[in-house]
Amino acid sequence: MIIVMKREATEAQIEAVVRKIREFGLDANVSKGTERTVIGAIGDERKLDPEQFDILAGVDQSLHIVKPYKIVAREWHPQDTVVDIRGVPLGGPQIQVIAGPCSVETDEQMARAAQAVVDAGCRLMRGGAFKPRTSPYTFQGKGVEGLAMFRQAADRHNLPIVTELMDVRTLETFLEYDVDVIQIGTRSMQNFDLLKEVGRISKPVILKRGMSATISEWLMAAEYIAAGGNHNIIFCERGIRTFETYYRNVLDVTAVPVLKRETHLPVIIDPSHAGGKAWMVPALARAAIAAGADGLLVEMHPSPCEAWCDADQALSPAELNTLMGELRGIAPVLGRSI
Amino acid sequence: MIIVMKREATEAQIEAVVRKIREFGLDANVSKGTERTVIGAIGDERKLDPEQFDILAGVDQSLHIVKPYKIVAREWHPQDTVVDIRGVPLGGPQIQVIAGPCSVETDEQMARAAQAVVDAGCRLMRGGAFKPRTSPYTFQGKGVEGLAMFRQAADRHNLPIVTELMDVRTLETFLEYDVDVIQIGTRSMQNFDLLKEVGRISKPVILKRGMSATISEWLMAAEYIAAGGNHNIIFCERGIRTFETYYRNVLDVTAVPVLKRETHLPVIIDPSHAGGKAWMVPALARAAIAAGADGLLVEMHPSPCEAWCDADQALSPAELNTLMGELRGIAPVLGRSI
Amino acid sequence: MIIVMKREATEAQIEAVVRKIREFGLDANVSKGTERTVIGAIGDERKLDPEQFDILAGVDQSLHIVKPYKIVAREWHPQDTVVDIRGVPLGGPQIQVIAGPCSVETDEQMARAAQAVVDAGCRLMRGGAFKPRTSPYTFQGKGVEGLAMFRQAADRHNLPIVTELMDVRTLETFLEYDVDVIQIGTRSMQNFDLLKEVGRISKPVILKRGMSATISEWLMAAEYIAAGGNHNIIFCERGIRTFETYYRNVLDVTAVPVLKRETHLPVIIDPSHAGGKAWMVPALARAAIAAGADGLLVEMHPSPCEAWCDADQALSPAELNTLMGELRGIAPVLGRSI
């Protein structure tokens, strides 16, 4: 950590900072500049908190120079991690498109959806049984009944399933239904108790970015899961909140190369929630893959007009097919297949 | 709801929209303008979802014209609600300042803090036993042991206590220790399962604004609690996330008059988390009360330099005293006491 | 325009609104719903301003339903506009990459830059002679001398040149040096006097998005230019301001499909200013083209390490070459060439 002193800081104030650094078992390097003195803390600075120094007299500001995350950092694990999802590799040369409806509705809808997923050449299926809804008065998901329908429809095609976990108390049920990938939604990215729970199991976890989470907070949320022992983490960018009102969120495509540099874990994109309209999805999906994403999480409904939620953001089976064709054209440019 | 058709919409497309409105049991009013046709849905439009219409051919956009929240809306409950906290009224003419440390540390710290709260003339005490921390490697709160310390220190002065609930599984413990006000933190504002649980009890709830939640989403989160039967809800603005990097968050003081117009429930401000530095707190606290807030949630530590977390944002007992004096000068301008 | 009345609005208040609509020469359609009355203004609503109605007693809110822009809108001009830049078409099937240094420095630097532009297969060159700099104490550009150097270096290869105009008083000089494309920078997007001036000439204009401009404000800024008679407008997305601090701006790739839907004019992307680091540029550039952009504005410097400004965001000639190769792989997927 670096502590920058105020221009008028006294010798005694400088010494007090040095003393505090040593109390934590670190060493101090004092560098006197023309205008200011800068003090460097030498040793494992993860033990120090800037706020403990900012409050001392004569201190202008203090900054960490080492990243606060470690297990998820590429710095400590240079090679890419490939997450194995019941035989389907995510994070390697093969791009994975996870498709399926926003919410599980009926057996028939799930059967048709699963068929469409397979027909489009996708290897993983998504679907929501427990739904986080802004209003208490709207459809909240089919719950456990939905999990059962989903499992059955996917099993017919041997598709691993991805679904969202909102409540720690439901984890047991997820394990019973052998959910293959547990999705942590944008509103739960900093539900630290939930993160700790999925850190204790070994199932792959898709960690969606909080709608206004910084890259650093997102990496720290993943570190919570990793610190518990579960390293099968997949980052999923789904659009961030900005001042723009034309679309629901702004897909932060820059997060792809940045995460690829900061972490060894796979990165996927959810183009459906980003834009919020089906007609924006193909452009965003192509952009994501071209930027280097390892995969996509896409909403597809066998009959979008009849969907019980987010009707206007689901692709039809035919649109998914066309999109997969386009992605097959882009993948080789990045040395990948799909 | 209003459905605006595209300029080139056909008669058949207009009729399809009308038909869909009627399917939901509402009536339709078709108004043909010079450039566009606009269709109004007449009846209880809370049954309709814009996305169900946006997807229809020929539709440009559809908008709700009725607010999606009801129990918390002033429209349906014009007079102010005063929440009773073990005899302390919040939301009436008396302004309430809830003070105390960021986190419960030791018995002695809590004893000194409680004394300082009382000395400053405050009637409610805050303190964190379970702490949401960005990093898994930092102090996570004293937990249940902290609750016990807090309860004991506050009881000596008969102070009702306010503390944060993060995990549904801890609610039972909160009730055992008879926590007087349950705080839902910024990261949990849309933890819908948690909202439903506190909606089932009758304890007052402080609902902090999500760090990038709109006023509308915040009101909907309160509606989740209210829909369960618990109407003892207090809104707490604590700063929103923006592009500015000089301070941690931007205190959204405009939220005060706006919430006062939209809801009958009390509104308080947390000036400590907003700015993130103790030296900003008095200015923000005065601004909040001048804008019409019903109270404050302020961090105060008996020895800020030794605080285990957020050291640089806690007021000292002396600073809290000075602030209370200033607020006593401002309150009468708004016809209030403190 | 639609005017939504408050629940408790009286008959007299409704009539006052209707009267005001008629004063402007429009007709009114009154629709009484279960909870509220909605009034539609029928006729050319561009004459009406919501704020003129919001202030009337009993009005809850009023909204435009017709877009406020017209010349630039695809609604009124369905086919794509191709801007001709001295024989180079922008907006058609051929993708154009405009490359060159952040700022004009020396004759030699410009000669080497121009050669690199041509070698990479680009047909247009960029370079800054007048530089908007955050600090008054940093290099402000070579000014007129820079324009001369740029013109000379580009002429040797018959490259049309693109450079930024900051001050209305410099326009004359730009015309003297026959600048081929005038760039309006992000800080000038709402410099309405400047927009009016470039609206009076016929030179193509690249209109960069303001760093926190909405799509609607951006289209209105273009409408300012178009209203003056100049329809040779090219939109350039260059990243927007958000809460994220890891990168300078967030490239808003969603703006590409959205602008393509809203306007007939070409849309390009500046991946260099978006991310602010050279290593992010290839990923963002590929994403832009995959999303459907008509071209790019890329910083390239013959020796990035020696650049006088934005050193860390310029590609080297070799990196530009590699990028062009990748883009040639992506273009055909969208039915385009490069």
Next chain:
Amino acid sequence: MIIVMKREATEAQIEAVVRKIREFGLDANVSKGTERTVIGAIGDERKLDPEQFDILAGVDQSLHIVKPYKIVAREWHPQDTVVDIRGVPLGGPQIQVIAGPCSVETDEQMARAAQAVVDAGCRLMRGGAFKPRTSPYTFQGKGVEGLAMFRQAADRHNLPIVTELMDVRTLETFLEYDVDVIQIGTRSMQNFDLLKEVGRISKPVILKRGMSATISEWLMAAEYIAAGGNHNIIFCERGIRTFETYYRNVLDVTAVPVLKRETHLPVIIDPSHAGGKAWMVPALARAAIAAGADGLLVEMHPSPCEAWCDADQALSPAELNTLMGELRGIAPVLGRSI
């Protein structure tokens, strides 16, 4: 400046950084930590640009530790600056409320407005002759004719006038009409040529914050004016752009204590443009004064319902009177008068 090296940086890379620092005439302090090496540049670091170091091999990041602004910084000028506006002091113990209509409309309107300004006890008047409007099709201000009307109406009461300058070419006219305070609007905060021009004269300048400008960029914009010789600068916060859609902007009240700490220049607030609705103005105005602002810029129209622009955000004369009464109650709490 501090340059943080990457964990794997070599000795040669460290030496290259040291060499580059010395090339600029500064000295280097190398501090080797457990995980990283940190290099401090000793001397006048305003000569260095982080981007010149970020590009070097082995560098992780480089940061300025000295503020880039100087003339406007309180660090170099500890006592408050009081700007003298034709005898009216702004920045001292007396709070100044600048009131008047959004735009100059007619002689009669201005006469009534001036009377209301004086009646409310205000000492300065505002009014717009040249208006920045989002749409080219709406009223653009009365221009020079408006300036003349404004001057005449204000002179009758010996009120100094405040009006916005948008175009460098109009400055001459402003001086002819002897405009007392030149306002630089939010869209012009980084119109550097305009800043340079008002820096050459001695008239007081109100510098509004750009709608998404950071505190640091705002201070740098003021430094542009100050560097030209004009130190009569008044900062005006007018709301920033965020994700919230209920109100036009979010008044950033935290900017008040922060600017008071960073600069010696006066700080005022525009509560009218911040919220965008007249009913929000009193709460925001009180908050601003309670937070320590030196004054306000408030829209007041003799007949708000008939205003030609921003009708719904102007106070009536009676509302201004009431507000002034409230502010007179708050000012003494801060040891000020009004």
